[in-house]
Structure formats: structure tokens, C-alpha cells
Amino acid sequence: MKTPLSSLDPxxxxxxxxSGLLGLGVASAALLPAEKAEALLFGKKEFKVTKxxxxxxxxxxxxxxxxxxxxxxxxxxxxxxxxxxxxxxxxHYDSASPVAELNGxxxxxxxxxxxxxxxxxxxxxxxxxxxxxxxxxxxxxxLYRDSFAAGNTPAExxxxxxxxxxxxxxxxxxxxxxQFAASDMAITLDGIAVGYIVDKVSAxxxxxxxxxxxxxxxxxxxxxxxxxxxxxxxxAIQDPEKKKEYPDVVSMTEGAISTSGNYEIYYDREKxxxxxxxxxxxxSPQLARSVTVMAPTVLEAxxxxxxxxxxxxxxxxxxxxxxxxxxxFIMAADGSISHSRNWKA
Numbered sequence: 001m002k003t004p005l006s007s008l009d010p011x012x013x014x015x016x017x018x019s020g021l022l023g024l025g026v027a028s029a030a031l032l033p034a035e036k037a038e039a040l041l042f043g044k045k046e047f048k049v050t051k052x053x054x055x056x057x058x059x060x061x062x063x064x065x066x067x068x069x070x071x072x073x074x075x076x077x078x079x080x081x082x083x084x085x086x087x088x089x090x091x092h093y094d095s096a097s098p099v100a101e102l103n104g105x106x107x108x109x110x111x112x113x114x115x116x117x118x119x120x121x122x123x124x125x126x127x128x129x130x131x132x133x134x135x136x137x138x139x140x141x142x143l144y145r146d147s148f149a150a151g152n153t154p155a156e157x158x159x160x161x162x163x164x165x166x167x168x169x170x171x172x173x174x175x176x177x178x179q180f181a182a183s184d185m186a187i188t189l190d191g192i193a194v195g196y197i198v199d200k201v202s203a204x205x206x207x208x209x210x211x212x213x214x215x216x217x218x219x220x221x222x223x224x225x226x227x228x229x230x231x232x233x234x235x236a237i238q239d240p241e242k243k244k245e246y247p248d249v250v251s252m253t254e255g256a257i258s259t260s261g262n263y264e265i266y267y268d269r270e271k272x273x274x275x276x277x278x279x280x281x282x283x284s285p286q287l288a289r290s291v292t293v294m295a296p297t298v299l300e301a302x303x304x305x306x307x308x309x310x311x312x313x314x315x316x317x318x319x320x321x322x323x324x325x326x327x328x329f330i331m332a333a334d335g336s337i338s339h340s341r342n343w344k345a
Contacts, residue, residue: 039069040228048228051076056087056194058218064205065212065228075210079201086200089114090193092138092186098178103138103186107179118189118196118299119173125192125303126168129319133307134279138186139165141277144284148267163282195258195302198222202298219259222298223252237329240289247337248329250294250344258301260309261290278310287312290331293320294343300326313338 040048049072052061062079064072089112092099098115102108122135143162147154170181198215202222205213212225214233223233232251239245240263250257262284266274274284291309295301304326308316313330320328320340329339 039073046228047072049073049076051080053080055080055083056091056197056217057093060218061216062201062205063214063227064210065226066210071208072210075205075208075213078208079205079215082201082204083197086114086193086197090118090189090197092188099187099189102178102180106183106185107177109177111176111178114196114200115178116173118193119171119178119187121196121299122189122192122303123168123171125300125307129304129307129311131168131280132278132310133191133303134166134168135187135189135192136166136168136171136185137277137279138188139184140279140282141188141275142186144267144273144277148273153268154273159282166279166282168279191260191306192299192303194218194220195256195298195300198298199256217298220256220298220302221258222256224254226253237292238290240331247290247331252294255294255296256298256301257292257294258298258305259290259292260305262309263289276306276309285310285312287333288316288330289333291316292329294327296325304328 038050045067046065047067047069048063048065049069050061050063052059060080060083062076064076066072088094088097090099091097092103094100098108098111119135122133125133126135139162140159143154143158147158165182165184167182170185171187172179172181194217198217198220199222202213202215202224206224212227214227215222219238221235223235227233232253235250235252235257236246237248238259238261239247240261260276262271262274262276272284272286276284278285288309291305293301293305293308295304304320308319308328308330311319313332316328316330317338317340320326324342327340327343329337329343331337
């Protein structure tokens with residue numbers, strides 16, 4: 001699933017309340033402890049240190065394998081500090097962030113390097129996917145959320161009108177200034193920024209000598225090195241039915257994996273309107289239930305799991321099969337499963 005970079009926004013809290021009324025899984029997160037930590041000793045020279053903390057509007061779990069418990073805990077602490085720092089830069093919920101300034105005024109100058117990098121990569125994947133991945137869909141998501149919060153289904157006329165405010169072609173970055181070429185636009189980086197942050201945090205931990213680690217930001221996962229006792233990390237694909245009957249399990253020692261699904265954040269019982277939106281049509285795609293992408297970085301896996309979800313199973317698999325660096329595993333709405341040629345269970 002894709003999660004917001006912050007849960008502090010009043011509209012986000014209203015959405016969580018709506019989700020609870022609809023019986024959605026998102027609201028159950030409020031029942032979890034805000035922070036959990038543990039350290040286990042394997043043999044005489046290896047500690048497994050794990051910490052889970054509420055961050056970026058979701059739960060981020062970091063596990064480190066290292067001979068020194070203190071060094072592992074220090075690296076994890078630095079990782080969470082970096083997550084908080086980058087989250088403030090890239091979140092559209094924080095009124096002080098450059099993203100919020102852009103959304104509010106249509107223009108922002110002197111943007112941080114991190115925002116420049118994320119937007120540049122978002123524009124790249126928008127072109128690569130033929131518009132299936134688009135960070136300018138925020139007005140449409142807002143329409144969905146606000147309509148259902150008021151007890152209404154979005155009207156066709158409202159969808160068509162809002163669609164005029166969507167399109168990455170109207171997002172311009174020139175001479176250090178990021179701006180919209182059309183009025184009333186807005187961006188959300190929820191489908192790519194978490195991946196970017198996890199990649200940065202992974203590099204930070206390796207720089208501080210903790211190479212063996214796994215970072216899980218609510219389904220956006222980066223692994224490095226080995227798990228305990230030199231074994232590979234094991235990652236299970238989420239079951240949309242939440243019955244713990246995992247559709248597949250993969251072993252990894254390096255790289256990233258991310259899952260996008262319509263089963264976590266949706267606005268109506270039929271799931272015709274959910275948080276994944278096709279910016280070309282203004283509708284939520286209906287052909288897939290879950291898309292998992294493996295890639296060298298979480299940013300790539302993050303963006304492509306959303307893009308492939310929008311494409312649909314057949315077109316999505318064909319897209320990934322043309323790119324050797326990526327793999328995908330797709331659960332369709334009809335219950336069928338498909339995957340790229342190079343997918344290995």
C-alpha cells in the first residue's frame with residue numbers, strides 16, 4: 001500500500017475517521033503502540049536490533065544485524081532522524097513545506113535538492129509509463145475524499161472538471177523555480193517520496209557501518225546485506241484478504257520491493273474509488289487488486305507499483321518484461337495471478 005507522509009493533517013484525521021466507519025484496515029493502526037524496540041543476540045557476535053516507530057503517517061520498522069548492539073541502535077536512531085527531516089521537506093500536509101507552498105500558490109522557488117530530485121524522477125516515470133504514474137492527481141483524490149466525507153459519490157461533471165487540473169505536462173521546473181502552468185493544480189508525492197526516503201536512510205545506515213539491514217515503511221521495503229546468521233531476508237507478499245495466506249514469498253539480499261493495492265485506502269464499499277487514480281481518466285483502476293514490483297531502489301519500486309497498477313495486469317506485465325531491472329507480481333480483480341518472466345518465488 002501507499003501511505004501519506006504525515007498523519008497530522010486535519011483532513012487526514014477526518015479520512016481515518018471515515019475509514020473506521022467503513023471498517024477499513026487503515027484505522028486499526030491507531031490501536032498499535034506508537035513505538036516498539038527489541039534486541040536479540042545470535043551466538044556471541046551478532047545482534048538483531050529492531051525498532052518500529054510511527055513516522056510519515058505510517059509505521060516504519062527498521063531491523064539491523066550487527067556485532068555491536070550500540071552501533072546498530074545508533075544507526076537506527078540516525079535513520080529515524082533523517083526520515084523525520086526528509087518527511088518535512090516532501091510532505092504536502094506540513095504547511096511549512098515547499099510542497100505545501102507550491103500547492104497553495106502555484107509556485108515555489110529555491111526548492112531543496114531532495115524535492116528537486118524527487119520531482120525529476122516523478123516526471124521521468126510519468127513519461128516512462130505513458131502517464132500512468134502522475135503526481136498531479138491530488139485534486140482528484142481530494143474530490144474523492146471530500147465527496148464521500150459529505151456522503152456523496154463524485155458526480156461525472158465534477159470528475160471531468162477536476163481532470164482539467166491534472167497533468168504532469170503542466171508541472172514546470174525552470175531556473176530553480178517549480179510552478180504550475182495551469183490554475184488550481186496540486187501535487188502529492190505519496191507514491192514516490194516514501195521510496196526515496198527509504199533509499200536515503202538505507203544509504204545512511206550503510207555509511208555508518210550497519211550494512212546488514214531491512215527497512216519496511218508500510219510495504220515499501222529496502223534490504224541490504226544479510227539477515228541473521230548470514231541468511232537472506234524473506235519478504236512475503238501481502239494477502240489482500242488479510243488471511244495470512246501469502247500469495248508468494250521472496251528471498252532478497254539487496255534491492256527493493258513495493259506493493260500497491262486497492263484494499264487498504266478506499267472511499268466506498270465497492271472500492272470503485274480508492275487512493276490510486278489514473279490521471280488520464282480521473283478514475284480509479286479496477287483490473288488489479290495488488291501489484292508488487294521489485295527494483296534496485298525503493299523509489300523505482302514505489303513509483304512503478306503504482307504505475308503498473310494503473311496500467312492493469314496485461315499491459316503492466318508487458319511493460320515490466322521490457323525492462324530487465326524490474327520484476328512484478330500482480331493479483332487481478334478476478335483472482336488470477338500474473339507475473340513478469342523474471343519473477344522468482
